Amino acid sequence: MNITARIAALHGALWSIDPWYRWSWYAWPIAMAVLVTGWILMSKPANTGAWGSTGSWAKPIAQKPATSQATPVKTTTINPVDLEVMSCFANRGEASESACTRVIDGGKISGSRLASVYTQRGFMQRDKQPDSAMSDFNAALKIQPDYAAALNDRAWIYMTRGDYDAALQDLNKSVGMPTPWGPAAVAYYYRGFAHLRLKDYAKALTDLNEAIRRQPNSSDYYLARGEAQQAQESYDAALRDFDEFSKRAPKDPRGLLARAVILETTGKPRDALVALESAATLVPDNDFVKSERDRLRGQVNDKDPAKSNPGEPPPT
Incomplete structure (x- = not known):
């Protein structure tokens, strides 16, 4: 991962876990505006061009020699636990997975933060270690039963195992909650895919339409909807969706x-x-x-x- 991507990942993690960090991003532009305004008023450059001659405000201000040292600026330090959480969400493979494990084993966070760390570690393990991922999603949902990301990811594992009924139970909970826009789109997509595999094509189309409405640039959504339309012999509509998929995933x-x-x-x-x-x-x-x-x-x-x-x- 390059340095720009790492900085972006760290910023995203801090934004989600530290309210003071979010507040500072709102506060510093205001402080900078005040500083720049003061600089303009106190040390305006001389105007000797077409707009007129120099005024008294343009004369340099006499500087007194420094007689004391500047007061050190206080800085906010990030505690080690927050750094570990940031590393957990940095998506650096095994390093991030190990960071998630240290956070979990450290026992210094709880509630929704702990549920999110369990879910993040499960997400990183779900392809190669689905049993471990399932344990993490179960742990997250034990802490926070309405955590949409954990419900969606657990449903994904159920579907890879062909257990679409169990997946639907999780996805019905996820779409029934005031879930953020992105996770809700994923939940509708997964549920539509489950209905598709269960050959309930009408319900599949309803959910896939909603997923596309929420995230119209997600290519896989069009592929799944095209498959549902193909099953209903709506061939022209299916071709349009397959072409949309190819346009977004060339x-x-x-x-x-x-x-x-x-x-x-x-x-x-x-x-x-x-x-x-x-x-x-x-x-x-x-x-x-x-x-x-x-x-x-x-x-x-x-x-x-x-x-x-x-x-x-x-x-x-």
């Missing part, structure tokens, strides 16, 4: 693959082949993409007399 071949499936299903194999050729350029080493492209190439060529028999004119 290096991800999934939108092109989904597009190819619909085009082949609706009797447009040549257009489907174009989508597969484009997908193959994005992932040239993907065996599935290559096999699908080659299969469709064969079908298109077999149906094209000019290509299958290049020495003979096509039948009339």
